[in-house]
Amino acid sequence: MSNFPATRNIVLTGFMGTGKTTVGRLLAERLNRPFVDMDDAIQAHFGKPIPDIFAQEGEAAFRAVEAELCRRFAREAGIVLSTGGGALVNPANREALAQTGVIICLTASVDEILKRVEQADDRPLLPGSQAERARRVRELLQARRPAYAAIRQQVDTTGYTPEQVVERVLEILEAEMEVPGMTRIPVQGPEGSYPICIGEGLLAHSGRLLRNRGLRPGPAAIVTNPMIAPHYAAPVAESLREAGFEPVICQMPEGEQHKTLETVASLYDQFLAAGLDRRSPVIALGGGVVGDTAGFAAATYLRGVPLVQIPTSLLAMVDSSVGGKTGVDLPQGKNLVGAFKQPVLVIIDPNVMATLPAPEFRAGLAEVIKHGIIGAPELFRQLEEHGPLNLTQLVADAVRVKVQVVEEDPFEQGRRATLNLGHTFGHAIELVSQFSIRHGEGVAVGLVAAGHMAADLGLCDRALADRITRVVERHELPISLQGYDIEAVMEAMAHDKKRAGKTLRFVVPYALGDVRLIDDPGPEVVYRALARVLQP
Ligand SMILES: NC(=O)c1ccc[n+]([C@@H]2O[C@H](COP(=O)([O-])OP(=O)(O)OC[C@H]3O[C@@H](n4cnc5c(N)ncnc54)[C@H](O)[C@@H]3O)[C@@H](O)[C@H]2O)c1
Numbered sequence: 443m444s445n446f447p448a449t450r451n452i453v454l455t456g457f458m459g460t461g462k463t464t465v466g467r468l469l470a471e472r473l474n475r476p477f478v479d480m481d482d483a484i485q486a487h488f489g490k491p492i493p494d495i496f497a498q499e500g501e502a503a504f505r506a507v508e509a510e511l512c513r514r515f516a517r518e519a520g521i522v523l524s525t526g527g528g529a530l531v532n533p534a535n536r537e538a539l540a541q542t543g544v545i546i547c548l549t550a551s552v553d554e555i556l557k558r559v560e561q562a563d564d565r566p567l568l569p570g571s572q573a574e575r576a577r578r579v580r581e582l583l584q585a586r587r588p589a590y591a592a593i594r595q596q597v598d599t600t601g602y603t604p605e606q607v608v609e610r611v612l613e614i615l616e617a618e619m620e621v622p623g624m625t626r627i628p629v630q631g632p633e634g635s636y637p638i639c640i641g642e643g644l645l646a647h648s649g650r651l652l653r654n655r656g657l658r659p660g661p662a663a664i665v666t667n668p669m670i671a672p673h674y675a676a677p678v679a680e681s682l683r684e685a686g687f688e689p690v691i692c693q694m695p696e697g698e699q700h701k702t703l704e705t706v707a708s709l710y711d712q713f714l715a716a717g718l719d720r721r722s723p724v725i726a727l728g729g730g731v732v733g734d735t736a737g738f739a740a741a742t743y744l745r746g747v748p749l750v751q752i753p754t755s756l757l758a759m760v761d762s763s764v765g766g767k768t769g770v771d772l773p774q775g776k777n778l779v780g781a782f783k784q785p786v787l788v789i790i791d792p793n794v795m796a797t798l799p800a801p802e803f804r805a806g807l808a809e810v811i812k813h814g815i816i817g818a819p820e821l822f823r824q825l826e827e828h829g830p831l832n833l834t835q836l837v838a839d840a841v842r843v844k845v846q847v848v849e850e851d852p853f854e855q856g857r858r859a860t861l862n863l864g865h866t867f868g869h870a871i872e873l874v875s876q877f878s879i880r881h882g883e884g885v886a887v888g889l890v891a892a893g894h895m896a897a898d899l900g901l902c903d904r905a906l907a908d909r910i911t912r913v914v915e916r917h918e919l920p921i922s923l924q925g926y927d928i929e930a931v932m933e934a935m936a937h938d939k940k941r942a943g944k945t946l947r948f949v950v951p952y953a954l955g956d957v958r959l960i961d962d963p964g965p966e967v968v969y970r971a972l973a974r975v976l977q978p
């Protein structure tokens with residue numbers, strides 16, 4: 443960490459209860475830097491405590507002094523600054539501080555925030571009973587979400603001690619040194635943590651990123667396919683070479699029909715021929731098919747070698763490259779053989795989507811919309827309106843939802859099931875279409891059906907179901923399909939359920955950011971939801 447420039451400021455911001463003061467103080471101690479607390483500075487300026495400033499001078503006066511102090515602190519060098527939650531809502535404040543420092547936003551779940559501020563009585567924005575406080579926190583968070591979303595570096599503090607949060611902040615500073623502007627999302631896996639690095643042009647830095655993850659120079663396999671290799675194999679190989687690796691390009695055929703054990707066997711051959719040993723990395727460069735197949739090969743070759751995921755499709759970026767599931771299909775069904783294999787590193791370069799066919803991009807958007815509903819309401823709202831600020835933000839916000847869910851449930855025993863929102867419907871429709879529709883299209887229709895099912899059951903407002911429908915439609919994904927027999931789709935569901943030996947389970951939205959599982963809602967309910975999206 444000694445690398446981070448001594449003169450550059452570190453600015454911690456976030457909502458109340460996210461721990462910015464505690465973490466800021468600890469961080470300043472660790473780095474031997476001066477610590478400045480914006481709230482203290484404001485109180486010193488007015489000569490009275492914050493609740494009194496709000497009560498006697500009003501919020502406008504408070505914000506004006508805050509803005510002045512932002513400009514002043516931006517002129518300091520090498521401080522750790524923690525700023526009140528509302529300070530960076532003003533874009534001018536953000537810009538001033540970003541000139542001379544890196545801004546990191548601490549976040550936490552609403553429940554965690556409520557828990558942490560429970561006993562606090564010096565919070566000017568939180569008067570009243572517990573229920574009123576909860577409502578106020580939700581409202582305020584809602585209002586500030588767009589401002590927080592504009593901050594690239596985010597650290598979710600839910601469930602972490604201040605010391606652990608400091609570690610995460612240090613990792614971000616490290617990333618700023620590696621590639622300035624890179625977004626780094628740490629994932630806490632069952633066998634340790636690994637980073638997801640996101641940034642435009644990141645392919646050209648892949649060699650350095652691998653080295654910094656402790657991978658040893660020597661042979662490295664880049665697994666890719668003939669669609670992707672012509673565009674991206676050379677830049678990755680070049681970057682690896684510069685970092686001291688000996689890259690070997692290992693080809694697998696294009697298409698889901700080659701996500702097979704035969705392909706895995708052919709990869710083993712290529713790994714052996716290239717002289718890969720137990721410490722040599724396998725780098726999956728491609729969509730979900732390459733990621734799953736190369737991942738499984740990496741999980742099993744020599745009982746497991748380090749895996750690096752470089753996803754190139756939107757779906758692979760926001761879904762398949764994160765969470766450690768790898769595997770291949772059998773003639774009897776999809777994904778029937780596989781292993782959990784956590785990558786040591788995920789590198790996402792949104793620029794590669796320039797060559798991604800538009801229908802593939804849209805299919806990935808279905809999963810992005812899904813993640814928005816599950817846990818990124820602000821992203822959902824952006825998708826309803828003008829779209830996200832840029833691809834990096836879109837991918838990062840969607841990835842964060844998946845990260846949060848898999849961190850809670852790495853081996854898919856509980857919460858991870860919520861990632862199947864829209865998928866019970868979607869899978870069955872895909873199956874009945876004999877895979878003539880894309881997975882993403884099935885999911886899109888499935889999201890619409892899940893929204894209506896929830897509304898039919900009175901679990902959410904009809905307005906939410908309508909919003910989901912409109913977002914799906916806005917992104918040129920299907921909201922209904924023609925030529926489908928509802929009974930056939932219901933049979934496909936029942937068959938799937940029998941095979942899995944489970945009850946028929948649906949994930950339904952209660953609200954944006956709140957989805958839950960329901961078991962066996964009954965055939966009439968399922969039929970009704972399907973009837974809304976399928977026409978004969
Ligand atoms: N492991 C998991 O957790 C998980 C999760 C979801 C899906 N999956 C799996 O992912 C697979 C689907 O992934 P997918 O949608 O990425 O399909 P895919 O890998 O087949 O990619 C779609 C198409 O786009 C091409 N492509 C990808 N990136 C490109 C780029 N940048 N430029 C040009 N062409 C590009 C591919 O070659 C392919 O033709 C399925 O096999 C599914 O089972 C796995």
Ligand SMILES: [Zn+2]
Pocket residue numbers: 761809865881885
């Ligand atoms: Zn999916």
